Amino acid sequence: MFQHAVGLSVEAEIISRGTWTAGYALVAESYGRGRILLGGDAVHLFTPAGGLGYNTAVDDAVNLGWKLAAALKGVAAPAILETYEHERRPIAVRNTGFARQFAESIGLYKPQPCLEDDTAEGQAIRKEAGAYLASHGKAEFNIPGTTFGARYDGSPVIFSEQTVQVEDLPNAYAPTAAPGGRAPHFWIDSSTSLYDLFGFEWTLLRLGKTPPSVDHFILAAAQLGMELTIVNCTLPEVQQLYEAPLALIRPDQIVAWRGSNDADARRVIETVLGHQMPRLEKIAS
Template structure:
């Protein structure tokens, strides 16, 4: 008799990565359940992640949330500049120019622009969309207890936060997205490896009306600098009246109850005449850590439970959404029965190197912030001080280019050496954070091309594998189709006779995975089409499904 499960996939942690996982699974037709220890995660005022890179915006469009994010995010005419200054009413030193959404041009190879949306607004959209699917059950006020695994599934103990009563949930798989202090990760004994960078403090404030001198006005963030270097950053969270002041560089944990946040805000503003309201004050630890493994049996780590990084560059949430993109189709394949035994292992092989990569980049940016050398004289009045401020400003504008503009980081990642990618022998291109060079090389994200009907080629990808037949009317692809059907793999052929696609994709045949990454390409059919299908569904290395 078949075992009965409470849910195919249990997701522990109802933050943006947890609900994005549920939403992606629902988009693929898979049921899931989320347990979250808070009473209602949409009610907390989180002034945390705001930046959504080009790849994340592609995912949000896939889930039908792109336009809704634009409605609740930053005003489209608000510039994303960064100003380097002693305070908001003090000495300006320089400005990194970054255009508004209206002025921004998507990078070649993407249909999307980067964007900024307050996390509390994004959280609401994810929760509403996931629950509206009818495939996601949410249990608020439910804390994680412990996990027991066996050959057929996972039994998870959940504790009602209000009553203390415990219950169990039986599932085939568990996704732990319960944050940097992940109780699931710790209970499984998975090491969290990497350096602690400092202790920081976020002060969320409301400034109803802020009028600044022209040279300091209309920027998304202000790096606050004194003789010892950068001591804080004031970031516009919604482009209207909510700000987050982050105090950086402390080597000991800061106590929110005793910290003089009012004086610190006045120091940042540079004036006692600007009215403001403190909404909340939260200490946190800045670190660059990655879990030693992203998977233990049927349990997977995603988001901050798998990796933490300095928010410098805005890669944390975007890296978590990348985890979702990879894990969603892998779990769908496992639940549907066409994924091979090696497919689950591929998640860690593909995503852990990206967590390491993005963490290194973020730490590099942060070290530029807190470098305490060559800042003497920035607060000095007169011509000598002006010369010092210009030198420091010019230095930071140049040093932080890739922090404020990083399409290469967002779009240029690749799954090099993945066991479910068929290498075509072409050399790996440079991984430059700024300069993204689109490519359809196996392991890379399939790049955007505008089709003749005005749509993006990316709209073809997501449900099952897609074999692009590009200007190749004489090629018989039936062997791929038959192999896919025999293995139960959803696969369809898209015939495209478009010069722009041929130029970008460089081969007549390109096999694209459900997550939009290229799995295989060639100008002729492979000798063993069934063998290629087995590799990309994770069955080749294990000798079967």
């Protein structure tokens, strides 16, 4: 099979081989129970199209990591761990679905019988097949929407805005600071990203030339043990990008809340740390 695939008689020693089944798009019914939490391939198996398996696994760990740390430190309510499955399982369903589509668009491609004929018709068919496969390759691996556009709308620890509708397209990513998605990136100067200014834990962006006070956030964060970095940025482009003068960003760089003043700071912080959470229903796919 190896010689056949290479197309030449190449000297090779097979030192290991294993069977592998393509075409999986499986998501576990549950991401854990009690003190046992699962992530990565243990809960979602991909057909490896689009390079999504490991990305999804890493994002699970990023989502769970800060919540575990915050719950163990007593900063977040233990119930925040329930939001791990609530936020991440729909993303696994979404991402395995994209991967399956990509796999099918190539796996179900049927080359025409005279593809290899040394004729003008064969040449035309090869050209057509080449164009199809090239466009497939571009679509499969240029997927910023899938990678950056995952959203946790409806999570009980996110202040979702009902008015915001973000189209979920694999090949296009439109940054938005609507709570529930990745904080939009901005180059502050040629070597500094806005992300470089974020704290290791929570970040409160204070944007614009005359930003509102954040004293209530500082006080509530201190009272609840939240490590909060305040980032002041006067660039008008950043305020335009975030469409608000204040934005609270989680340790996993997801916008949890945005607004125009700090009047509700205590409730905001209690909510994003899971202190005001209702019991979550398991989500069926």
